[in-house]
Amino acid sequence: MKAVVTVTGTDRKGIIAQVSSFLCAKNINILDISQTILGDQFAMIMMVDASECTEDLASVAAAAAEMGRDIGMSVRVQHEDIFNAMHRV
């Protein structure tokens, strides 16, 4: 099952490192990353494969949001279907 990870907030060092380590610890594989900086605003979108993750996506999402709070960023993990539904016919 694939999910979309989005990370937004004020740019600082180590964001990608933190998020990647978090995903690796959950056995989630990163398939694609796009990242931009606008002014001092950091925005990253990742497509990930969570099929080997043993936790359900809802608890991964909750843990990711908490990890985001620790580093002062908004981190969301959402099932890809919500984006498929809204943007693909």
Place this chain on the structure above:
Amino acid sequence: MFNSTEVIETIDMIEKEHLDIRTVTMGISLLSCIRGDAEQTARAVYDHVVRRAEQLVPTAEQLSREYGIPIVNKRVSVTPVSLITAAFPEESPLVARALDRAADLLGIDFLGGYSALVHKATAEYEARFLSTVPEALATTEKLCSSVNVGSSRSGINMDAVKRVGELVKETAQLTPEGIGCAKFVAFCNAVEDNPFMAGAFHGVGEADCVINVGVSGPGVVQHALSFVPEADLTEAAELIKRTAFKITRAGQLVAKEAARRLGVPFGVVDLSLAPTPARGDSVAHILEELGLETVGGHGTTAALAMLNDAVKKGGVMASSRVGGLSGAFIPVSEDIGMIEAAEKGAITFDKLEAMTCVCSVGLDMIAIPGDTPASTISAILADEAAIGMVNNKTTAVRVIPAPGKKVGDTVNFGGLLGRAPVMPVHTGSAEKFISRGGILPAPIHSFKN
């Protein structure tokens, strides 16, 4: 891979523009719960609802976390209770309280279906059932009640219209600030698969158990329109359609997945724009975004007609099954734009009535003076039912004659129900007209066979 614009658009819709799934509503048939007496029936109803809906709240919460989209309410609708208690109608409040206890245990927000369908005539058991509505609403927290008093096919049951006026007054007296009236609605052309309250009930033509989902997102539509201030109305309608499509697709996804996980059939997506009192979640503000200085002014009905139609057209493409009420709601107390327009006198009762000719339902969540006679409330309902009957659409009345309140006072309901300035109603008496009773005949164009 999605492009970043698409991903950010969805996240902004949810986080900044109040896109949400307003409700996942499980419809449950109670026909198998009829027993020999009221106590046994109430027990069977309680057991059945608790068993069927046991996983509703945890499943909806799980889906909300996985998709990252709020699911604001979890609700249950049941078979009109008047049918379940037909052999002992006076004791129907026992079933009402059993349903309320079940709702409490399940952690759902509302339970609808303390209802009677009397559009052609009021059977004796229904008349006795209707008399229990004020007590049922006064002794429960989450229970909602509705009555269907007319249809395009059968005409309007004016005896029932008269009775509803009295019931609204009684309910207002029995509940603080008249809040019981916020959980009671009278319809013409009620639909059997509506997931929205207070009018949700599970029709007898429905499956045993079904999942209906109501989507929302007036803020998303307003936001989209704010980027095209110079667009003509054809282009604006197209934009609303596209936006409604995306909103409804999210609802369809949640509805199908909730139904699959709960092991019950998917019913319908109700593609309504349902406002909340939060700023940025207002249908009135969409109309103002289209170019009206204030909602309630001339042009409001035309703007609402366009909005309602565009929402339906966009939504129908997005879902395999649409139903319920589907369109734009205009509840006064639940929409910050409406509240503000009512406070400054920009929107009147008569303009609201005109708007109900083209919106999805009717006169909704309007506080009126506490001393409004029952016959005037009945006459308000008669007018509204006539609009529904002649135009083949659902119309409804949910007014609150707030005890002790006068024009200019405000009634606070709290939460999603919001607050309402007390609006003036016409004082010319309809007593004689309403006391005539009988059936207002169906229009000639109802005979389509």
